[in-house]
Amino acid sequence: MPIIVHLDKLLLDRKLTLTELADRVGITIANLSILKTNKAKAVRFSTLEALCRELGCQPSDLLEYVEGPPSPDAAEEI
Amino acid sequence: MHYGRASTRRAARRVEWGALMNLLGKGSVAWWIKLILDVAWFALLAIFVLLTLVAVVGALKPGGTDHQIEMGVRIEPDETQYKIAAPEWGVADAKVVEAQGKVRFKNPGGAHAAALMAWSNAMLFIALFSVYHLRRIFKALAAGEPFDPANASRIRWIGLALIATQPMGFLMRLAFARQVQDAFHAEGIKIAPAWGFNLVVVLFGLMLIVIAEAFRIGAEMKKEQDLTI
Numbered sequence: 001m002p003i004i005v006h007l008d009k010l011l012l013d014r015k016l017t018l019t020e021l022a023d024r025v026g027i028t029i030a031n032l033s034i035l036k037t038n039k040a041k042a043v044r045f046s047t048l049e050a051l052c053r054e055l056g057c058q059p060s061d062l063l064e065y066v067e068g069p070p071s072p073d074a075a076e077e078i
Numbered sequence: 079m080h081y082g083r084a085s086t087r088r089a090a091r092r093v094e095w096g097a098l099m100n101l102l103g104k105g106s107v108a109w110w111i112k113l114i115l116d117v118a119w120f121a122l123l124a125i126f127v128l129l130t131l132v133a134v135v136g137a138l139k140p141g142g143t144d145h146q147i148e149m150g151v152r153i154e155p156d157e158t159q160y161k162i163a164a165p166e167w168g169v170a171d172a173k174v175v176e177a178q179g180k181v182r183f184k185n186p187g188g189a190h191a192a193a194l195m196a197w198s199n200a201m202l203f204i205a206l207f208s209v210y211h212l213r214r215i216f217k218a219l220a221a222g223e224p225f226d227p228a229n230a231s232r233i234r235w236i237g238l239a240l241i242a243t244q245p246m247g248f249l250m251r252l253a254f255a256r257q258v259q260d261a262f263h264a265e266g267i268k269i270a271p272a273w274g275f276n277l278v279v280v281l282f283g284l285m286l287i288v289i290a291e292a293f294r295i296g297a298e299m300k301k302e303q304d305l306t307i
Contacts, residue, residue, distance in 0.1 A: 031307045041305035 004064045007036040010055045025050040108219035115213045122209060126202050132185075133195035142187030147194055150272040151258070153177040159266035178272050181262065190257065197250050204243055208236045227301070230294035237286030240279055248275045 011021060018036065022029045027047060034040050048059055055062070100106040136143045155174050162172040185191050211232040218226035251271040262269040 027307060034305060035307045039305065040307045041302055043307050047307050 002066055002068050002070065003038070004066055005035055005038055005040070006062055006064060007032070007051075010057060010062065014055055016055075021051075021054060024054045102219050102224060103222040104220065106220065108216055112213065112216035112220045115209060115216055119206070119209050119213055122202065122206050126199065126206055129195065129199055129202065133192060133199060136185040136187055136195065137189070137192035139187055142185040142191060145185045146182050147185050147191060147198075148180045148182045149194060149258070150274065151179060151181050151262075152270045152272050153179055154268040154270065156266045156268070178274075181269065190261070193254070200246065201243065204239050208239050211236050225293065225297045225300040227294075227297040230290045230297055233293055234287055234290035237283040237290060239283075240286065241283035244275050244277075244280050 022032045102108050132145045163170055215229050215232050218229055255271050258271045
């Protein structure tokens with residue numbers, strides 16, 4: 001998938017566990033795990049905002065675009 | 079509670095209706111319908127197995143069986159044999175222009191009776207097939223999952239099965255028309271197979287196929303929503 005989520009790296013740098021981050025951000029561990037493993041189809045701005053706030057980072061630190069084959073269900077979204 | 083905007087008021091009405099009647103999920107209306115369909119399924123299955131056995135025995139046993147066969151027919155009475163009047167209405171002479179009904183007779187055995195029974199069983203099989211899929215749909219609804227991806231396919235199959243009954247029935251009656259007319263004799267009336275190609279059933283089947291497509295799109299949207307964090 002072209003969009004990579006660097007949640008693992010950021011959690012390690014901030015010395016946070018997935019559970020702690022899930023509690024602070026207010027989403028379930030299962031959903032955070034989906035994000036971490038790059039299986040998510042979309043991320044809400046509100047979730048991105050909460051992640052950046054709790055991890056003290058910019059969206060560009062969290063998300064990276066890598067050249068590659070498009071996602072299987074790529075759709076036009078605004 | 080005051081609801082200012084029209085859209086908020088509409089949303090409030092939807093919430094109240096949902097609270098009045100538990101439609102999806104455990105113990106809901108869907109759950110009870112699923113229970114009824116379960117009973118119907120097993121009852122239909124038992125009838126199907128029984129009728130299949132009766133049909134096989136009836137075809138093989140010389141002289142047939144005591145099982146009664148019913149066949150839908152058109153009845154064309156001889157106009158010279160009857161007079162219908164309604165004097166209070168000022169009607170002196172009315173005519174029967176179309177009469178449909180059934181003839182019932184003891185299974186005589188042999189190829190014709192076997193074909194009739196095979197036809198009845200084919201219709202019963204379609205009913206079983208439809209109830210099977212309907213059960214699965216309501217199982218998903220009772221679990222609170224209306225947009226189960228398989229539901230689209232199940233609704234489509236029910237629509238196709240409904241549509242299939244009409245040309246099947248028409249062809250069956252066409253194949254047997256001459257034989258029924260030649261075989262059944264009665265004083266003053268002519269008996270012919272009932273034609274009955276019901277366009278309403280075909281239209282309903284098409285509606286279900288369109289609704290199935292809406293469910294497919296709904297399932298895709300739900301899948302997208304589930305993977306939106």
